[in-house]
Amino acid sequence: MAREMWKGNEAIAEAAVRAGVEAYFGYPITPQNEVLEYLSHRMPELGRAFVQAESEPAAINMVYGAACTGARVMTSSSSPGISLMQEGLSYIAGTEVPMVLVNVMRGGPGLGNIAPSQGDYNQICKGGGHGDYHPIVLAPASIQEAVDLMPVAFELAHKYLNICTILIDGSIGQMMEPVTLPEMQPVIRKEYDWAVSGAKGRKRHLLSSIYLDVPTEEKVNLRILGRWREARENEIRFKEYYLDDAEYIIIGFGTAGRIALSAVRAARAQGIKVGLFRPISVNPFPYKRVEELCKQAQSFLVVEMNTGQMLKDVQVAVRNRVPVRFYGRLGGVMPFPDEFVTEIQEMIKNPGKPEDDPADLWYQRMIAR
Amino acid sequence: MQTEVFLAGFGGQGVMFAGQVLSYAAMDIGKEVTWIPSYGPEMRGGTANCTVVIADEEIGSPLVQDPPAVIVMNLPSLDKYEPTVKPGGVLIVNSSMVDRDVTRSDITWVSIPCNEIAEEAGDKRMANIVATGALLALLPVLTLEDVESALKAHMPGRHKHLLPKNVEALKRGAEYAKKNARKAK
Amino acid sequence: MVATIINPENLVYARPKGFTDTPSHYCPGCTHGTAHRLVAEVLEEMNVLDKAIGVAPVGCAVFAYNYIDTDFVQAAHGRAPAMATGIKRVWPDRVVFSYQGDGDLASIGMAETVHAAARGENITIIFINNAIYGMTGGQMAPTTLPGMKTTSSPNGRDVETQGYPIRMAELLATLDGAGYIVRRSLHDPANIRKAKKAIRTAFEAQVHGLGFSLVELLSTCNTGWGVTPIQSLAWLEEHMIPAFPLGDYKIAPEVAALKI
Ligand SMILES: Cc1ncc(C[n+]2csc(CCOP(=O)(O)OP(=O)(O)O)c2C)c(N)n1
Ligand code: SF4
Ligand SMILES: [Mg+2]
Numbered sequence: 001m002a003r004e005m006w007k008g009n010e011a012i013a014e015a016a017v018r019a020g021v022e023a024y025f026g027y028p029i030t031p032q033n034e035v036l037e038y039l040s041h042r043m044p045e046l047g048r049a050f051v052q053a054e055s056e057p058a059a060i061n062m063v064y065g066a067a068c069t070g071a072r073v074m075t076s077s078s079s080p081g082i083s084l085m086q087e088g089l090s091y092i093a094g095t096e097v098p099m100v101l102v103n104v105m106r107g108g109p110g111l112g113n114i115a116p117s118q119g120d121y122n123q124i125c126k127g128g129g130h131g132d133y134h135p136i137v138l139a140p141a142s143i144q145e146a147v148d149l150m151p152v153a154f155e156l157a158h159k160y161l162n163i164c165t166i167l168i169d170g171s172i173g174q175m176m177e178p179v180t181l182p183e184m185q186p187v188i189r190k191e192y193d194w195a196v197s198g199a200k201g202r203k204r205h206l207l208s209s210i211y212l213d214v215p216t217e218e219k220v221n222l223r224i225l226g227r228w229r230e231a232r233e234n235e236i237r238f239k240e241y242y243l244d245d246a247e248y249i250i251i252g253f254g255t256a257g258r259i260a261l262s263a264v265r266a267a268r269a270q271g272i273k274v275g276l277f278r279p280i281s282v283n284p285f286p287y288k289r290v291e292e293l294c295k296q297a298q299s300f301l302v303v304e305m306n307t308g309q310m311l312k313d314v315q316v317a318v319r320n321r322v323p324v325r326f327y328g329r330l331g332g333v334m335p336f337p338d339e340f341v342t343e344i345q346e347m348i349k350n351p352g353k354p355e356d357d358p359a360d361l362w363y364q365r366m367i368a369r
Numbered sequence: 370m371q372t373e374v375f376l377a378g379f380g381g382q383g384v385m386f387a388g389q390v391l392s393y394a395a396m397d398i399g400k401e402v403t404w405i406p407s408y409g410p411e412m413r414g415g416t417a418n419c420t421v422v423i424a425d426e427e428i429g430s431p432l433v434q435d436p437p438a439v440i441v442m443n444l445p446s447l448d449k450y451e452p453t454v455k456p457g458g459v460l461i462v463n464s465s466m467v468d469r470d471v472t473r474s475d476i477t478w479v480s481i482p483c484n485e486i487a488e489e490a491g492d493k494r495m496a497n498i499v500a501t502g503a504l505l506a507l508l509p510v511l512t513l514e515d516v517e518s519a520l521k522a523h524m525p526g527r528h529k530h531l532l533p534k535n536v537e538a539l540k541r542g543a544e545y546a547k548k549n550a551r552k553a554k
Numbered sequence: 555m556v557a558t559i560i561n562p563e564n565l566v567y568a569r570p571k572g573f574t575d576t577p578s579h580y581c582p583g584c585t586h587g588t589a590h591r592l593v594a595e596v597l598e599e600m601n602v603l604d605k606a607i608g609v610a611p612v613g614c615a616v617f618a619y620n621y622i623d624t625d626f627v628q629a630a631h632g633r634a635p636a637m638a639t640g641i642k643r644v645w646p647d648r649v650v651f652s653y654q655g656d657g658d659l660a661s662i663g664m665a666e667t668v669h670a671a672a673r674g675e676n677i678t679i680i681f682i683n684n685a686i687y688g689m690t691g692g693q694m695a696p697t698t699l700p701g702m703k704t705t706s707s708p709n710g711r712d713v714e715t716q717g718y719p720i721r722m723a724e725l726l727a728t729l730d731g732a733g734y735i736v737r738r739s740l741h742d743p744a745n746i747r748k749a750k751k752a753i754r755t756a757f758e759a760q761v762h763g764l765g766f767s768l769v770e771l772l773s774t775c776n777t778g779w780g781v782t783p784i785q786s787l788a789w790l791e792e793h794m795i796p797a798f799p800l801g802d803y804k805i806a807p808e809v810a811a812l813k814i
Contacts, residue, residue, distance in 0.1 A: 005392055005404070005523075027662070028693040028706065031408060037693065040706040044715065052694055052706050052716070055632065055662035080631065111612060111628065114408070142427075175405040175431055176389065178396040262429030336434040 003178040008143045009034035011179050012076075012102060012166065015150035017042055020187045021100070022071040023049035025062035027081060030114045031170035032104040035076040048187075056081040060088030067097040068207045070195030072154050072187070076102035078170070079120050080111060082128070089163055090129025094209030096194075096224060098157035100150075101135075101165040104173040107332025115332025116169035116255060121309035124167050125283035132221050134228040135163040136235060137283035141258040143177040145280070151182065156235060158190070160227045167282065169305065171255050171334060237280035238289060242268060246275030248344060249293055251314055252303040253279050255334065260303050263340030274344055282310065290317035299323040299351050301343055306330065308359040315358075323351050326358035370425050372510045373433045376500075377418035377450055378442025378463070383497030387440070388419040390501060394511050394519035395423040403431040416445065423510055438508045440500045442466060442483070457553055459507045461500050461546070471551075477507055479550040486541050491534035498535050502542025507550055513539055570594040572603045574623045583783020585740040585773045586614055589682055590621045592750045593653065596757055597624065606649040607641050609634040613655035614688040614775075622653075632663025635670035638677045649760060651678040656697040657687045660722050664696075667726070674731030674765040678756045681722060681768055684775040685794060692778035696720045699797050704778070719797060723770045727803035733765030735804040739772040741790045745800075755814045764808045772798055 006014070013035045016024070024043055026036040036052065043050035049066070053059035059075050066073040077085065082103050092099055105120045107113040125137050136156050140146040146168060157164040196205050211217035242264055243249065252260040257278035264276045277293060279286050293300075299322050302311045308326050318324055327343045329335045352361070374391060378384040388404050395402040406419045420436065422428050437458035441447045443466040454460050456475045465484035481503050483496035490499070505513055517536050524532060569575060572594035580586050597603050606624040610616055612631035619626035629637040634652035642650040659667050659681050670677065686704055687693040693706040697719045701710040723737040734756050738749035749771055756767035772794045776786035 003396055005389070005396055005402075028657075028687055028690040030690050033690055033693065033705070037705045037708075041708045050715075054664060054696065111616070111630070170408070171405060171431065174408045175403055176392060177403050177428075178401070258428070259430040259432075261427070265429065334432060336432060337430045338434050 003180050005176050006143060006179045006181075007034060007174065007176050008146065008168065009104065009173040010038045011143050011147050011181070012150060012173075013038040013042065014181060015147040016074055016100070017046065017048075018182050018184045019151035019154050020072050020185045021048070021074050021154070022187055022189070023063075023066040023073045024075065025051045025053050025059040025066070025073075026075050026077065027053050027056050027059050029078045029081045031106055031116075031173045032076050032078040032081075032102070034173070035102060035104075056084035057088065060085035060092075063099050064088050064092050064095070064097070067092060067099045068095070068196050070192040070197075071189055072100070072158070074100035074102065076104065078104045078106045078114075079108050079117070082120060082123065086123075086129040089135070090131050090133065091209050092163060093129065093133035093135065093224070094131060094220075095207050096161040097207065098154075098161050099163055100153045100157055101163055103165060103167050105167065105169040113332045114170060116171035116305065116334050117330075117332050118169055118254060118256060118305040118309070119330070120167070121282065121304070121306055124165050125285075133224055135165055135283060136160065136231055136281070137165045137167050138237065138280055139167045139253040139282045140172070140280065141254050141278060143172060143175070144179050146172060147179050147181060149280075151185065156231070160231045162227065162231070167254065169255050232284040235281055236284055236286045236289070238286045239278045239280060241276040241278070243275035243277065243293075243296075245273055246296065247298050248272065248274040248301065248347065249277055249297040250274065250301045250303060250340065250344070251277045251279070251290070251310075253282050253310060256303045256305050259335055259337055260340055262337035263344065266337060266341050267344045272344060272348065279310070282313075285310075285313045285317075287313070287317040290314055294318055294321040297322055299325060299347055301325045301327065301340070301347055302358065303335070303340055303343070304328045305334065308362065311359060320354040323354050323356060324358045325352065326362045328362060371428070372423050372438065372508070373436040374421045374423070374438040374440070374504065374508075374510070375418065375433075375436040375450065375453070376421070376440045376442075377416065377446035380417045382417070382442045383494065384417045384440075384442055385419050387497035387501045388421045390498070390516060390519060391421045391423070391511065393523045394515040395421075397519050397522060398511070398515055400424065401426060401428050403428050405431040418446070438504060438510070440504055442496065442500065444468065447471075459504065461503045461507070463496060463500055465496065474554045477550055477553045479503055479507065479546045481542065481545050481549065483542070486545060487538050490538040490541050492531070495535055495538040498538040499542035499545075502539035503546035506543035506546040513543055570598045572598045572623050574621055576620050579617055579620070580614065581777045583774065583776045583786060584614070584688075586682060587621075588740050588746060589653075589680060589749070589771050589773060590618060592746070592753050593651070593680055594622050596750065596753045597622075597649070599754070600649075600757055600761070602649045602757070602761070605647070606651065607645070609638045609641070609650070609652035611652065611654040611658040612689075613658045613682075615653050615655060615682065616689065618653050632658050632661070633666055634658065635663065635666040635675070635677065635679065639670055639673070639675050642675065642677050646676070649678070649757060651680060651757070651760075653680045654682065655688065656681070656683045656685065656695045660696040660720050667722070668729070671726045671729045671732045671766045671768070674733070676760055676763055676765060677767075678760045679768040680753065681770045682773045683722070683770055683794075683798060684773045684778070685719070686775050686778040688775045688778050692775075692780075697722075697798070699793060721798060723768070723798075723803045726768060729766075731766050732768070732804045733806040734759045734767035734809045735770075736802045737770040737772070737798060737800050739790065739795060739800055741772070741774070741787045751814065755809065755812065758812050758814055759806075759809045762808070762812060764806060767809075770798070772800075
């Protein structure tokens with residue numbers, strides 16, 4: 001297939017189409033609008049379902065309904081809209097039906113702005129809605145990676161009967177890059193033994209998230225957890241750059257991760273042996289691999305476009321073995337590679353102690369500027 | 370190898386499109402490329418800018434602090450972005466919309482009446498293409514032929530008849546820049 | 555020069571006291587600005603600028619507080635009537651109003667709108683119906699006309715799959731809690747004057763404790779509609795008024811008795 005220039009949001013929409021998405025429900029919100037706009041003509045053209053819902057709660061509940069049929073279904077939104085979807089997401093998790101969610105994050109909290117941010121990491125990875133559930137979250141750093149992960153997202157959602165989220169920010173949604181799109185896959189509606197389709201010649205199927213019998217609800221929770229544990233074993237994804245001889249390691253996901261790649265190259269040009277570890281599955285998080293990297297790294301630099309949300313996951317893996325430094329930009333500010341280079345240099349000059357609190361030290365540096 | 374080009378102007382001056390033309394040309398010759406716009410309310414009636422990164426390997430940051438190549442299509446953009454050009458870099462100024470010279474001496478620059486040259490080439494809306502031609506004359510990241518083929522391959526069908534004029538605009542921009550550029554000291 | 559020209563005898567037009575001296579962020583030609591001015595004029599004329607509390611929506615009018623110079627809060631998308639309810643219940647003698655677009659009021663905020671009206675919540679809503687989502691780049695709104703092209707109905711609104719426009723004034727008029735529900739338009743001076751009178755009546759109804767009041771204003775979005783400002787005025791008259799007839803949909807007898 002030929003490479004073509006695509007805008008991130010539109011490429012993701014087309015990749016979903018090619019991955020066999022049968023139904024899309026959404027609501028306009030910047031910087032995600034192009035997903036909805038693209039699908040508003042593409043889906044009807046293919047005879048597939050598209051509805052611009054009256055709100056995000058309506059959109060996610062349309063997804064909930066469609067997911068109960070076992071079809072490949074998705075929605076997309078951006079931070080404030082994702083907040084509104086949390087109720088539906090919790091019901092979907094509790095009913096154990098598959099769906100794909102795309103979050104094109106923007107600056108917050110509240111109405112915030114429409115600039116790129118990574119402030120929803122906790123909300124997206126740690127659940128967001130009420131109750132015990134663990135959505136699968138993939139965080140691509142380029143349009144090609146997002147496109148390649150689209151079919152994966154549907155497969156994982158259906159394999160683990162879970163929510164699979166593609167977590168990007170406004171910059172990936174709005175930028176253009178050359179992309180090779182996958183071939184069009186045929187739409188496959190699997191005959192699930194749980195999906196609703198009309199009980200013709202079989203026992204009826206019932207889908208619900210209500211379990212008034214408490215021990216039964218505990219069993220359901222264990223079943224959900226069991227599938228999650230499997231995903232945790234099998235679905236770790238990450239990308240490594242210049243790690244072979246690296247003495248210092250930057251960790252960043254999505255856009256912060258790709259900016260870090262530029263910083264790593266610039267630092268290497270100055271003779272600094274630094275590498276990049278970029279988690280792609282941020283839930284499940286690659287704890288084990290980070291733990292292994294502790295043997296090699298003199299220290300880590302975690303970079304994010306938030307106040308250090310993934311940092312907590314890195315710290316769980318590092319467990320004070322080596323010093324960790326943190327650098328974040330907030331509220332929609334996209335960092336430049338030079339800022340990370342300075343951080344690398346500072347880290348080498350003043351490595352600190354493993355028991356230091358990196359988020360606290362970063363905060364002190366930020367307010368002193 | 371990596372080169373970054375920053376383009377800025379008013380909405381409607383074709384700044385975004387010029388960036389996309391560079392991107393298509395880079396893609397077609399097998400390069401990695403990113404195009405990232407400023408987006409949001411500032412698009413409404415205000416300034417427009419985009420950054421194009423062209424490289425031989427996977428691109429990291431789509432934004433840079435000090436781009437080695439900058440095109441400014443109006444005065445506010447010159448005021449704002451002249452200081453950001455990397456020392457030794459290239460600055461293209463659309464003098465049709467700017468009434469001052471470049472003050473820096475550590476960059477190569479040309480002040481080029483893009484609007485008038487575009488009009489001579491057949492359509493004043495091609496000022497962006499004139500500026501692109503000027504840039505490529507001073508920054509050989511792509512050839513004029515690369516851009517010409519990209520225009521040919523990616524211009525929507527209904528605009529295809531404008532191709533010869535665009536090629537003309539591109540060439541005139543390049544010629545003007547070659548003759549009139551002031552080299553970095 | 556200026557000082558000699560502008561003196562009280564020949565002054566015909568000035569910035570209302572309730573209007574700040576701020577360059578508009580609206581697209582040239584957009585009638586949001588007209589509606590803002592009417593609200594500011596009415597609040598000034600009623601001498602309630604220091605008693606008014608506005609609730610800004612999420613939409614192009616998100617920055618309404620940059621222009622209308624009263625206390626203001628900014629709601630989440632669609633939730634302005636609920637937020638206004640909260641304020642009014644704490645400050646019953648203040649003049650509480652929201653200013654909302656069609657996406658905000660009739661789509662995501664439909665529940666809040668209907669229930670505020672059903673409760674007879676003593677607030678005033680200025681409802682800007684421009685048949686489109688202006689702020690997010692021109693997507694289909696609940697008020698988009700059948701066949702109308704938007705960025706999310708690129709082939710024109712297909713009523714088979716995308717439904718029909720919602721006539722909010724008519725819908726809300728069926729609710730017992732509604733005291734004053736009318737529709738006006740902003741496409742020419744005569745209609746703008748009528749709109750102002752309706753806004754005045756709505757606020758008077760609130761001041762007199764006569765229940766929920768809402769003025770629906772047909773407004774232009776030349777950017778979203780893809781036409782010039784002048785064309786947009788004609789388009790409004792030609793296409794929107796037949797679909798959204800101007801008129802009084804509910805005037806409670808007590809409101810009529812105010813004789814404004
Ligand atoms: C929860 C949530 N969903 C979506 C948005 C994005 N959004 C901002 S304004 C808007 C619609 C505005 O349309 P309308 O209310 O008609 O106002 P107009 O701009 O036309 O005046 C939307 C969907 C948001 N800010 N928050
Ligand atoms: S987009 Fe439409 S509603 Fe918004 S300011 Fe522009 S013309 Fe007015
Ligand atoms: Mg509207």
